[in-house]
Amino acid sequence: MNRIMASLNRLWRLVMTGFCFALFGTGGLLLSLVWFNLLLLVQRNRTKRRRLARRSISASFRFFLGVTRWLGVLDYRIQNLDALRSERGCLIVANHPTLIDYVIIASVMPETDCLVKGALLRNPFVSGVIRAADYLINSEAETLLAASQHRLAQGDTLLIFPEGTRTRSGEAITLQRGAANIAVRCQRDMRLVIIHCSEHLLDKKSQWYDIPPKKPIFSVNVCERVQIHDFYDAHQQEPALAARQLNRHLQHRFTSGLQSLSGINDASALS
Structure with a gap:
C-alpha cells in the first residue's frame, strides 16, 4: 500500500510540475505583454517604473511559490529572513543548485537588482521581465562595474x-x-545565502519531468555579512589579489555551509 501511495504521489507531482511550468511561462508572458506595457503608459519616471516592476515580479513569484507549495510540488524554508530583507547597498551572493533559486530569493526581496546572463534576453518568457526590472547584464562588461557602483551607492542590493x-x-x-x-x-x-535542495530537482543535469521520489524541500540559509574591509585595503593591496582571496573565502564558505545543511537534512530524514 505504501508503494502504491508513493507512486501516486510521484505521478501527482509530475502532473502538477508540468502545470506549474506552464503557469510560470504564462505569467511571464502576461507580465511582459500586458502589465509592463501598462506601466510604460502610466508611469513615466524610469526609477519609479523600475521599482514597480520589481515589486510586481516579487509578488508574482510569491504567488507562484505559494501554488507550488499548496499543490505539494515542493516546499521551502528560509532562515534569518529579516537579515536578508533589511539589506541595503550590498551584494547578495548565493550558490545556484536549481533553476528556481532566483525565484525564491526575489520573492522575499521586492526591490532587489540582479546580475543575469545575456543569453536570457533571447528567452521569450523572461526577457520582458529582465528588461522591465532593468537588471544588469553580465555580457555588458564595459559598463557593468560602473553600473554596479552606481546602483549599490543608491542603496540597491545586487543578487x-x-x-x-x-x-x-x-x-x-x-x-x-x-x-x-x-x-x-x-x-x-x-x-551570503546558501541554498540546499533535499532532492535532485531542476539542476544542471535534470529535465522538468525528472521528478524525485520524495517532495523536494529547499533550505535557504541567510548567513553572515562578509565585511569587505577584512579582505581589501586600497592603500595596501591590489584589487585583483584581494578579489582572488575573497573568492577563495566564498568558495570555502559555500562548500562548508552546504555540507552542514546536507548533514542536517540527512539527520532529519533518518529521525
Whole structure:
C-alpha cells in the first residue's frame, strides 16, 4: 500500500510540475505583454517604473511559490529572513543548485537588482521581465562595474550567483571571480545565502519531468555579512589579489555551509 501511495504521489507531482511550468511561462508572458506595457503608459519616471516592476515580479513569484507549495510540488524554508530583507547597498551572493533559486530569493526581496546572463534576453518568457526590472547584464562588461557602483551607492542590493550557472550534481562548487571583483572594486560588503535542495530537482543535469521520489524541500540559509574591509585595503593591496582571496573565502564558505545543511537534512530524514 505504501508503494502504491508513493507512486501516486510521484505521478501527482509530475502532473502538477508540468502545470506549474506552464503557469510560470504564462505569467511571464502576461507580465511582459500586458502589465509592463501598462506601466510604460502610466508611469513615466524610469526609477519609479523600475521599482514597480520589481515589486510586481516579487509578488508574482510569491504567488507562484505559494501554488507550488499548496499543490505539494515542493516546499521551502528560509532562515534569518529579516537579515536578508533589511539589506541595503550590498551584494547578495548565493550558490545556484536549481533553476528556481532566483525565484525564491526575489520573492522575499521586492526591490532587489540582479546580475543575469545575456543569453536570457533571447528567452521569450523572461526577457520582458529582465528588461522591465532593468537588471544588469553580465555580457555588458564595459559598463557593468560602473553600473554596479552606481546602483549599490543608491542603496540597491545586487543578487549574484557567482558560479555563473547551476551547480553540477556531485561536483565541487567553482566560483567565477565576477562577484568578488565587484565587491572589491566597489568596496561593498556581501551577504551570503546558501541554498540546499533535499532532492535532485531542476539542476544542471535534470529535465522538468525528472521528478524525485520524495517532495523536494529547499533550505535557504541567510548567513553572515562578509565585511569587505577584512579582505581589501586600497592603500595596501591590489584589487585583483584581494578579489582572488575573497573568492577563495566564498568558495570555502559555500562548500562548508552546504555540507552542514546536507548533514542536517540527512539527520532529519533518518529521525
